[in-house]
Amino acid sequence: MRAAEAPHTAGETFLLADESPIMTGELVKLIAGVLGVPAPQLRVPYAPVKLLALVSEAVCRPLRVNPPLYRRRLAFFGTERAYATDKARALLGFRARTGLAEGLADLASWYRKENLL
Numbered sequence: 001m002r003a004a005e006a007p008h009t010a011g012e013t014f015l016l017a018d019e020s021p022i023m024t025g026e027l028v029k030l031i032a033g034v035l036g037v038p039a040p041q042l043r044v045p046y047a048p049v050k051l052l053a054l055v056s057e058a059v060c061r062p063l064r065v066n067p068p069l070y071r072r073r074l075a076f077f078g079t080e081r082a083y084a085t086d087k088a089r090a091l092l093g094f095r096a097r098t099g100l101a102e103g104l105a106d107l108a109s110w111y112r113k114e115n116l117l
Contacts, residue, residue: 002092002093002094003092006091006092008091009091009092012087012091014085014087014088014091014092014094015083015084015085015087015088016085016088016094016096017083017085017096017100018096018098018099018100018103019085019095019096020099020100021082021083022082022100023080023082024077024079024080024081025080027100028040030100030101030104031104034101034104034105034108035108035117046074046078049069049074050071050074052069053067053069053070053071053073053074054071056068056069056070057070057071
C-alpha cells in the first residue's frame with residue numbers, strides 16, 4: 001500500500017523479501033524440509049540439459065506447443081541469485097515481519113489446507 005500511495009515511488013519496482021540472502025541450493029533444502037521430504041540429491045551437468053532445452057524449443061515451437069523445458073527456465077535455475085531489498089527499506093520503510101522459513105511453512109500449510117499439496 002505504501003508503494004501505491006507514496007508519490008515518490010511512482011514507476012518504481014520493489015523486491016519484498018527477507019533480509020538474508022539465500023542461494024538456490026539452500027532454498028531447495030529449506031523447501032524440502034518444510035514439506036517433510038528429502039532434498040533432491042541428483043545433480044545433472046548443465047551443458048547436456050541446455051542442449052535438451054534447445055531441442056525441446058526447436059521441436060515444440062513450430063507445433064505451437066509450450067516446450068516442457070526451455071533455456072530461459074533453465075538459466076533461472078542454473079544461476080545463483082540474491083536479491084537486495086535496500087530500496088524497499090529506504091523508500092518504503094519495509095522490513096519483513098516473517099522470515100523465509102516461517103513464510104514457507106505458512107505457505108505449505110495453506111497449500112495443504114486447499115488440497116493443492
